[in-house]
Structures are given as structure tokens and as C-alpha cells.
Amino acid sequence: MEQPQLLLSTKNNFLDLQAQVNQQIKNHCQQLKLIDQSNEKVIEKLLKQQEKLQMLVSKLDYYQIQPQVSYLDLILKHQYKYELKLSEDLELPCYRNRIFSIRFNLMYQGQICINQNKIIVELEIWTYDELPKKVSHNNQGESIYKGCQQAFIKEGQGRLNKIQIKEVSSHFPRGQFVLIIVPVNDHGVIGNQKLGEIKKEWIKPLVLNEFVVKAKRFSNRHVPYYIRKDGTVSMKPM
Secondary structure, X not given: OHHHHHHHHHHHHHHHHHHHHHHHHHHHHHHHHHHHHHHHHHHHHHHHHHHHHHHXXXXXXXXXXXXXXXXXXXXXXXXXXXEEEEOOOEEEOEEOOOOEEEEEEEEEOOEEXXXXXXXXEEEEEEEOOOOXXXXXXXXXXXXXXXXXXXXXXXXXXXXXXXXXXXXXXXXXXXXXXXXXXXXOOOOOOOOOHHHOOOOHHHEEOEEEEEEOEEOOXXXXXXXXXXXXXXXXXXXXXX
């Protein structure tokens, strides 16, 4: 009578073993399924990254092929009815925190143009690069300007008085600045040329290249040079 009990116990053990094996197989199948799903997500992410890289490469190729045009190039190539020009030679170099002024005229076909409306202009400082960048603050977040930064053009004449620059140009590319006197929006003038009203978009900004600002003036080291009224640079005033 003991043999049937032994067979029954063996059968139960076999069934338990089979159940364990089936559960392990089921667990492995679930793990493989999760791995497949994870792999699909990874592959999907890799494909998206590949698309982004291809787009980036295309953009890089485009920018390498397309010539980049700077803000100053756009100013110089644009067609204007009027232009701003120096009314007197400007002596350089300037010195940090020392006051200087810039006089200029509104010109039309080589003659001073008498404007009826007030035209606001603003002084901007740019780096002297192939692709210049506008500079307004130093690395500490402080304004590099001190004193006057805006002025009016009245009856064809303008003057930026008491300009002070707080940074030396040697801290920037090529050791020089580009100064631009550019008309800005006066929020009121539409511009009627017959009435002598002139829109800011009609006026070519004044661009002063090779503008050097040094730290301190020493009389025995001061070697002046001049930006002339025609925009050229000379060691002697005209």
C-alpha cells in the first residue's frame, strides 16, 4: 500500500517542478518582452538623435556655404537718402572715464540738411570683429557707458557731449572698438520730406572704426591719431 502514496508524492513533486519551470519561463518571457520594448525605445531615440544630427550637419553646411553678413556690412550696403558725418576731426585715442564729445552733421548730397523735426541719435559700441557684437556691459554686468549716450539733431547739427567709456578696448578683440551713432525711434514722427521731416530709416548711421580707449593718459606716451571728417584715419589733423 505504500507504493501508490510514493507515486502520488512523486507526481505532486513533478507537478510543482513543472509549475515552477512554467513560471520561470513566463517570467523570462516577460523580461524579454520588457527588454524588447526598452530596445525599441532606445532605437527610436537613436533614430531621432540621428535625424537631429543630420539637420545640424545640414545647417552647418549651409552656414559654411552661405557668407555671413555683419550688422555693419548691412549698414554700409543699404541705400539711404541722408547720412551722418563728422563735422570736425576726432582726436584719438580716448582714455577710460575721460570726457570727450563727438560733433556731426546731417548731410544730403554733400550739404548740411536742415531738419524740421527732432531726430534722436544714440551712441553704440561694437567689437572690431569680422562679425561685430554690440557691447553694453562688462563681465561684471556694469554699463560701459558713463555720461551722455543720446542727443538730438537740430537744424542739421548734433553733438554728443560728455561721453565717457568705462572699459579699455584692449580687453576686446583686436584691441579696438567700432562706435556707431545711429538714429533711434522718436515714437512720433512719421516723416514727411516735403515738410523737412526725416524718418530715421532714411539716415545712414555714422560708423567710426579703429576707435581705441586706453586706461590712462601719459603725456610722454600720448601719440594722437585722428578720424577725419571723411571717415579716414590719419596721424595728423587736416
